[in-house]
Amino acid sequence: MSFTYQQALEFLNTLQSKGIRPGLKNIALALARFGNPQFQFPAVHIGGTNGKGSTAAITANILKTAGYKVGLFTSPHLHSVRERIQINSQHISQADFASMVKEIKDGLSIDLTYFEFLTLMAFFYFAQNKVDIGVIEVGLGGRLDATNLLLPKVTIVTNVHLDHQHWLGRSLKSIALEKGGIIKYNTPFITGVKQKDLISLLQKICKLKNASFYQIGADIRYRRGKHGFSYFGLKRHLSHLKLGLKGEYQIKNATLALGAIEVLEKVGFTVKDKHIQKGLKSVSWPGRFEVITSSPKVILDVAHNPAGAMALKKNLSSYNKNLVLILGIMQDKNIKKIMKILAPLAQIVIVTSPQTPRAAKAELLSNIAKNYCSHIKIIPSVSQAITTALSIATSNDLVLVTGSLYTVAEAREALRLRCLGK
Structure with a gap:
């Protein structure tokens, strides 16, 4: 029996009533049922209070410009849920969306939330389409977020501010602990966090997990000029960069993305200066200034x-x-x-x-x-x-x-x- 896009949307909307349910047990079981697709592609994992979607979009666009097949998973969406799951800037098609919802729905008896279902769907879609890399945005927090079963090549926390306190805790320290929960063993970590006590906390987590720690303002820097910005990275120094997104905070997000690109180069991804320049200039992310x-x-x-x-x-x-x-x-x-x-x-x-x-x-x-x-x-x-x-x-x-x-x-x-x- 055929399963239409509208039927897929209606089924997904029934999951909205489950609300937010932090925890990894159900999503882990569901991912295992579908062959653990999250382990079938390398990934960049991005959390933070603000800017994580923009940082993900910039990272993905540079990698796409360099010739890689890039999966991008973000949330929430502006107009269509299909925006959340993209390969090389193309939203998942209505036909693929419907068939994947049906396949997962029919093959799964585990009770998933709306976001957990979409996370499983994104990982499964990226694995099936053999992406070269996935750029994955955290949904909420990090430690107990459904995306946190990845084994990424680099993790990023853009910043830590008060938001979603009901779920993440009332203090900045508790929120930082939740967001720092995406840091993985032996996996480089990059952050734009400014608060000294939170930097110290994240450094301690990295030390415990033998994860290299890189910070904006110390290890990677940017300088805004009249006609763009300059990047001073781990090894790269690039000048006169132009960014397709407006606002100084987007330059900070771009700097985090460039730091991630440099880390990825250490594990075999080749990205030339011209790819960075073109990828930065051509990126778009609707609704952000x-x-x-x-x-x-x-x-x-x-x-x-x-x-x-x-x-x-x-x-x-x-x-x-x-x-x-x-x-x-x-x-x-x-x-x-x-x-x-x-x-x-x-x-x-x-x-x-x-x-x-x-x-x-x-x-x-x-x-x-x-x-x-x-x-x-x-x-x-x-x-x-x-x-x-x-x-x-x-x-x-x-x-x-x-x-x-x-x-x-x-x-x-x-x-x-x-x-x-x-």
């Missing part, structure tokens, strides 16, 4: 926690424009702190709620925003918030949509439909 239009300038950014909001604020400092800010934030996030960082930058704040039960009510956001901006508008739907912002903004203004991936996803779709309607 993404400029959609120029008049007025519309920017989308998925900053969903205080650290992400601070990075976004820093990027905005180079824009001398009146700001119309559209904010939609999840109710389980640190709304007050995100608002305190971003709302004072705006002349007008439009609060809204994307279509998910996790979203904070626009009225709640409005009550908090009033402390930081005198001009607040409550617009319940994201698409209508976009229409309102564009009707208010002049051609010289900046419209920024942020606060959540859900908000950005709905805004991107609304802007796409708006462009099609013109």
Whole structure:
């Protein structure tokens, strides 16, 4: 009996009710049932509070440019679940997606969550398609994340900030321990963590596991210039590099990716300077300080926690424009702190709620925003918030949509439909 893409989506959506269930027992049993596909390709494993998806995208694009067949597994997705599983920048096809969901569903009696099922599916798909390497983003935390049964060639933790405290612990130290759980024995580790006490903690884990420790600012460095940036690595020194992603924090993510490339070269991967240059310049990662239009300038950014909001604020400092800010934030996030960082930058704040039960009510956001901006508008739907912002903004203004991936996803779709309607 045929199994359609729509049926596959409907089955996967039934798994959403299982929620988040940290632990490796069930995913380990499921992977074993399908021949442990995670051991059938080398991998780069990337965790961290912010920037892990961008770092994964940059790493994968450089390796693809160098001629390798590269699997990329990321989460969450903006518009389609197929975005999460890619080979050489191509999303898994609807037909392959449906057939793999059916094969795994029919061959498995183990109870998996939505994310565990997709992790198994990605690893199985990469193994079946004989990728040269997989670039794998951690879903949540690290130690008990479903992706943590890999045996990677290099691991990365981009940074550690407060987020998902319900699952990872209330302190930065506890969160760092969870994220440091991806460090493997005898496997090089790279980090962009800045806090001295957390660096010391991660160094201790590496020492216990005989894992080489490399840190931005010490072992690998970058310097931003007027026309790009320079990279000072373990052996490489590259100048006048241009990155397809905007924002200084993306240069830091690119530096982590370049560190990983240098580690991979030690185990047989060949990547020339020209591949790095082209891979950096051509990379794209939607929703991360993404400029959609120029008049007025519309920017989308998925900053969903205080650290992400601070990075976004820093990027905005180079824009001398009146700001119309559209904010939609999840109710389980640190709304007050995100608002305190971003709302004072705006002349007008439009609060809204994307279509998910996790979203904070626009009225709640409005009550908090009033402390930081005198001009607040409550617009319940994201698409209508976009229409309102564009009707208010002049051609010289900046419209920024942020606060959540859900908000950005709905805004991107609304802007796409708006462009099609013109």
